[in-house]
Amino acid sequence: MKRPLLLIFALFVAASAFALKVYINPGHGGWGANDRPNATIPYPNLSSTGRPDTLGFYESNTNLWKCLYLRDKLNAIGVSTKMSRTTNGTAEATKSLSTIASEVNNYAPSHFISVHSNAATEGTSTNYPLILFRGQTSNEKISGSKARSQSTWDALVEINKKGFEYYTHYTSSRNCVGDNSFYGTSGNNGYLGVLKHSYPGYLTEGYFHTYQPSRHRALNPDWCCQEGLRYARGIINYHGLTKDTKGYIMGEVKDKSKSVNHSLYTYNSNTT
DSSP: OHHHHHHHHHHHHHHHHHHOEEEEEESOOSSSTTSOOBOOSSSOOOTTTSSOOTTSBOHHHHHHHHHHHHHHHHHHTTOEEEESOSSSSSTGGGOOHHHHHHHHHHHOOSEEEEEEEEOOSTTOOOOOOEEEESEETTEESSTTHHHHHHHHHHHHTHHHHTTOSOOSSOSSSOOEEEHHHHHTOSSSSOSOGGGOSSSOEEEEEEEETTSHHHHHHTTSHHHHHHHHHHHHHHHHHHTTOOOOOOOOOOOOOOOTTOOOOOTTOOOOTTOO
């Protein structure tokens, strides 16, 4: 009797993963002025457009890299996914927020995530994550959104615990906030258009790309994939799926006799 029981249990676990559906929205998507372009050392702003080349820093690029890896990690364990876009600079990549919300409602996911990075004053050291869900912090619009955001927060800040990414706030508390509370609007119907659908989820701001070292790191797709991995872990942990136990080695190579002295690379002293 033991062998059939083990087989039934294995099938139940697999079925649970396949029953889970996640809608993934890589924020922005067109390499335009609204796609958060920022100059970096290898990709300065062009005189013709005032923006960097499309290989430079755009949330269009970095958000997509994170989300493609997030999708692949979830698909690998049997979770169904749908993405609002899988390309940049196309009609798919520039669909309206209302269209995305309609797609979410039609897909009826168990979990929604919209991935972004944040901005403050250019060149400052401000850098920390933020996760927004629909409604007031104390009165969410869609039940389960706050708890999902908190699970993702716990996974997202894993790298902060290792001291690699420099964060200025929230090293021991969660920064998961209702969007109405964050933007100071009344009611709990929501502020952000991409969250105005009927399913539980949230929008992530993984770091501040105006902290220039973070922006330069994000030019590396492998670095962005690590953020996507942490989002996957947050979703996996919340839904009680088999946890990812694979380790990743990462770091920076530096010259102890030289320092970076460039107007596009202002960093906080004694940090990465």
